[in-house]
Amino acid sequence: MAPLCRFVSRFSVTLITLSVLLSCCCRPALAKKKLYIGALFPMSGGWPGGQACLPAAQMALQLVNERTDILPDYELELIYYDRTVLFLFFVIHTSLIKQVVMRGFELFLPQLSYGSSSPALSNRQRFPTFFRTHPSATLHNPTRVQLFQKWKWTKIATIQQTTEVFTSVSHVSRVKEAGIEISVRQSFLTDPAVAVKNLKRQDARIIVGLFYETEARKVFCEVYKEKLFGKKYVWFLIGWYADNWFKIKDSSINCTVEQMTEAVEGHVTTEIVMLNPETVRGASNLTSQEFLAKLMSKLGGKNPEETGGFQEAPLAYDAVWALALALNKTVGRLKAKGYRLEDFNYNNRDITTEIYRALNTSSFEGVSGHVVFDAQGSRMAWTLIEQLQGGSYKKIGYYDSTKGNLSWYGNDQWIGKTCIVHYFYIP
Numbered sequence: 001m002a003p004l005c006r007f008v009s010r011f012s013v014t015l016i017t018l019s020v021l022l023s024c025c026c027r028p029a030l031a032k033k034k035l036y037i038g039a040l041f042p043m044s045g046g047w048p049g050g051q052a053c054l055p056a057a058q059m060a061l062q063l064v065n066e067r068t069d070i071l072p073d074y075e076l077e078l079i080y081y082d083r084t085v086l087f088l089f090f091v092i093h094t095s096l097i098k099q100v101v102m103r104g105f106e107l108f109l110p111q112l113s114y115g116s117s118s119p120a121l122s123n124r125q126r127f128p129t130f131f132r133t134h135p136s137a138t139l140h141n142p143t144r145v146q147l148f149q150k151w152k153w154t155k156i157a158t159i160q161q162t163t164e165v166f167t168s169v170s171h172v173s174r175v176k177e178a179g180i181e182i183s184v185r186q187s188f189l190t191d192p193a194v195a196v197k198n199l200k201r202q203d204a205r206i207i208v209g210l211f212y213e214t215e216a217r218k219v220f221c222e223v224y225k226e227k228l229f230g231k232k233y234v235w236f237l238i239g240w241y242a243d244n245w246f247k248i249k250d251s252s253i254n255c256t257v258e259q260m261t262e263a264v265e266g267h268v269t270t271e272i273v274m275l276n277p278e279t280v281r282g283a284s285n286l287t288s289q290e291f292l293a294k295l296m297s298k299l300g301g302k303n304p305e306e307t308g309g310f311q312e313a314p315l316a317y318d319a320v321w322a323l324a325l326a327l328n329k330t331v332g333r334l335k336a337k338g339y340r341l342e343d344f345n346y347n348n349r350d351i352t353t354e355i356y357r358a359l360n361t362s363s364f365e366g367v368s369g370h371v372v373f374d375a376q377g378s379r380m381a382w383t384l385i386e387q388l389q390g391g392s393y394k395k396i397g398y399y400d401s402t403k404g405n406l407s408w409y410g411n412d413q414w415i416g417k418t419c420i421v422h423y424f425y426i427p
């Protein structure tokens, strides 16, 4: 690689923590020209997603390179970094480097992330060339509205932890449009005791909770103490939890496992689907189950539960496919204009625009489901709706927000909860 290329790829990789992007292509003399993709795969720290996502991406890359109908004249090569360069990411947020960042955007780097769910990234002004195979956390909203309408719930309460992600997820305009009134709104920073007491005092019945797992335990311990559960209440949770989150020992609460289990029974939760639930051979000719089996063998017997990013691995795999298919599409369009991919540099607007356009119109079956992006570059995906029944989560339906299609299993259970007008009516 030429020095400039190396600089650009190192720098831009750190622009947004987890992104796959085209770096550069040189060496015209070889039979197959190399295309470099710069990527960040954190192996330790808060989210060691690289542990499973890197093998997944490498698997995708190998398959792409073996295919004769995708970029036949090129070989893709991954250049990746661990957290060691993360400090640069933080430096970028200081004003000194801002100029360089602006210049980076001018240079128009296509970026594709597999691990970011923050709604803040859905901003074409700030991130004009950003795409992600990871759906935005706001994807829960249309699902929620759909369910409220299905169950004819017109009056809801919310309780949320005050962090940016939950504040943007709870964005209320959609709920209002659907004619649903938010009658009570409570928030808390770390201790939910007062907020839960207020819910009780204000006679909340259908309660939407947005918080992380640790806070969820605190909330439901308070819920138990305030008797804010049972046939008069419905809880609807949005968060990222382990399956047995309410049974995990936690010194910050003093409720027993039995008490917690009683308090959380019957709640509904939505989860973004990251593994294709259907048995289809997508663009890579692998079903999601075959993908998982291959990934497991690549991990060499490591426990998936203890391997960072195992859940997101299908997104990393599909990110490489999205990029490869987009580049393949670009080759044809460039040829018509008299360019080749290897003429790529960050100052050539024609080429970067074509790559952007190709990514923008991505549509293929991946191991994580159908891969399409919305106008902000965020992945559109299915959500899974589950209910805690007898202490374990049962799938009760799927929602496809691109088609507005709710697939319902009809196995939801509402013991003692019927026909209380405005609060809940469950046919």
Ligand SMILES: *[C@@H]1O[C@H](CO)[C@@H](O)[C@H](O)[C@H]1NC(C)=O
Residues within 6 Å of the ligand: 069, 070, 071, 325, 328, 329, 332
């Ligand atoms: C790659 O592009 C070529 C030529 O534009 C096209 O014929 C081929 O179908 C594409 N491959 C895939 C997998 O879409």
Ligand SMILES: *[C@@H]1O[C@H](CO)[C@@H](O)[C@H](O)[C@H]1NC(C)=O
Residues within 6 Å of the ligand: 254
């Ligand atoms: C533990 O629970 C009891 C009531 O069951 C309560 O009086 C006490 O304050 C709680 N202790 C802590 C540390 O939360």
Ligand SMILES: *[C@@H]1O[C@H](CO)[C@@H](O)[C@H](O)[C@H]1NC(C)=O
Residues within 6 Å of the ligand: 281, 285
């Ligand atoms: C896809 O995979 C199946 C099963 O491994 C195989 O039989 C089939 O030939 C493959 N198709 C292509 C186009 O590679």
Ligand SMILES: *[C@@H]1O[C@H](CO)[C@@H](O)[C@H](O)[C@H]1NC(C)=O
Residues within 6 Å of the ligand: 356, 357, 360, 373, 374, 375
């Ligand atoms: C990208 O797609 C969106 C719709 O999904 C469209 O509004 C936008 O104009 C497209 N951008 C380009 C550059 O094609």
Ligand SMILES: *[C@@H]1O[C@H](CO)[C@@H](O)[C@H](O)[C@H]1NC(C)=O
Residues within 6 Å of the ligand: 403, 405, 406, 407
């Ligand atoms: C809705 O989803 C179900 C189950 O996946 C499927 O059978 C049905 O064809 C879908 N309907 C539409 C309109 O997409």
